[in-house]
Amino acid sequence: MSAPAGAIWGRVEQQDFRSRVRGTLLGAAVGDALGAPVDGLDLDGIQEGYGAEGIADFAFAYGRRGAVTHITQLTLFTVDGLIRAQVRRDTGAWHPPTDLHRAYLRWAATQRDWGPDERRKDDGWLAREEWLYARRDPARSLLLGFGDEHMGTLDAPKSPGEIGPEATARSAPFGLLVGWEPQLVVQLAVECAAQTHGHPVAYLSAGAYAVIVHGLARGETLDGAVQRALALLAARPGHQPVSDALQHALGAVRQGMPTPVRVEELAGDGSAEGVLAAAVYCALVGEDFRHGLCLAVNQDGPSGATAALTGGLLGALHGETALPPAWLAELExxxxxxxxxxxxxxxxxxxxxxxGPAGSSPGWLARYPRA
Incomplete structure (x- = not known):
């Protein structure tokens, strides 16, 4: 279990935490990459292209095997924004949603520009990674939400009717704030989701996913982490569809062998709460990382988002050693x-x-500028 806020991090705790952080980010990216070639296909289409068992290994998408989509791109910028928020705290400025919004605007620049702009000295190192300058079918809600400098808030959200899973899919890193209280993790994920997805179903699904990851990163069981999420959701207006979907996922575990039909029933029309429920189910019933992801991908719903969420859960639960080395070797x-x-x-x-006030590492501030 990771050290709580204010505790001294011993070597064992640091190693465990780093493994879970790596597992979460790599797991989500592997799920994203596994689903990328078949996203948008129904199960019949997947089986027609990849055989009766469906897709079970990386296949070509965007010109290569192991390619990731906008889901992984935005997850990376979520992490970048969280680090920048911590660094900026030294200045007395402490409003993480603003720092996350700035990070997402840096992602938006990768969707418009041909490559990094060296004149933007305050962008930090991630925005100078040339491989990120590729448009990987981002949803319209993302391009609209980050298409200008105006930040959506819970009082005035962007796209108030948007119920898709894209905001949830970028929210795993919030759960890695293991020193934060769970209700604060939910609040930050919800506020940042409202920057593109203003419907309660979408932003509460993001909050629920983040706090489930948070429980796993702190050493809880998946069932226990879901129960905590349900308790925290209960106080929030508009939570019922998300809470019902999570309860449905827990109940489905007791209904026999997992099948694509059961995953499809949970995923429903592909809205955020259904995709979250399907991912929780796949993580609960998966015999191992590979089995859980193959369950998430081979169904009629949004394969990439479901597998990315599943991979993030399993990575946070088991750490990086649970991920198949062959998939990691090919991962973009x-x-x-x-x-x-x-x-x-x-x-x-x-x-x-x-x-901090006593002094700072110039190299760190070059990577994560305060500006």
């Missing part, structure tokens, strides 16, 4: 994912030694 952007995961783990466990 793996070096960047590992570097960012380790930076996040270092910031959360050793932040005061990297920056």
């Amino acid at each position: 952007g793996r070096p960047t994912l590992l570097e960012l995961a380790d930076d996040f783990a270092m910031e959360m466990t050793q932040g005061p030694a990297l920056h």
Whole structure:
């Protein structure tokens, strides 16, 4: 179990936390990459292209095997924004949703520009990763939400009718704030989701997913983490569809062998709460990481988002050693994912030694500028 806020991080706790951070980010990216070639296909289409068992390994998408989509891109910028928020706290400025919004605007620039703009000195290192400058079918809600400088809020959200899973799919990193109280994790994820997805079903699904990851990263069982999420959701207006979907996922576990039909029933029309429920189910019944992801992908619903959420849950639960090495070897952007995961783990466990009133590491501030 990771050390709580204010505790001294021992070597064992640091190693466990880093493994869970790596597992969460790599697991979500592997799920995203597994689903990328078949996203938008129904099960018949998947089986027609990949055989009766469906897709069970990386296949070609965007010109290569193991390619990731906008889901992984935005998850990376979520991590970047969280680190930048911690660094900016030294200045007395403490409003993480604003720092996350700025990070998402840096992602939006990767969707417009041909490559990094060296004149933007305050962008930090992630925005200079050239492989991220590729448009991987981002949903219209994302391009609209981050299409200008105006930040959506819970009082005035962007796209108030949007119920898709895209905001939920970028929200795993909020759950890695293991020193935060669970209700604060929910609140931050909800506020940041409203920047593109203004319907309660969408932003509460993001909050629920984040706090489930939070429980797993702190050493809880998946069932226990879901129960905590349900308790926290109960106080929020508009929670019932999300709570019902999670309860349905827990109940489905007791209904016999997992099948694509059961996953499809949970995923429903592909809205956020259904995709979240399907991912929770696949993580609960999956015999191992590979089995859980193959269940998530081979169904009629949104394969990429479901598998990305499932991968994030299983990675947070088991750590990076549970991920199949062959998939990791082919995963697009793996070096960047590992570097960012380790930076996040270092910031959360050793932040005061990297920056603060007593002095700061110039190298760290170059990577994560305060501006």
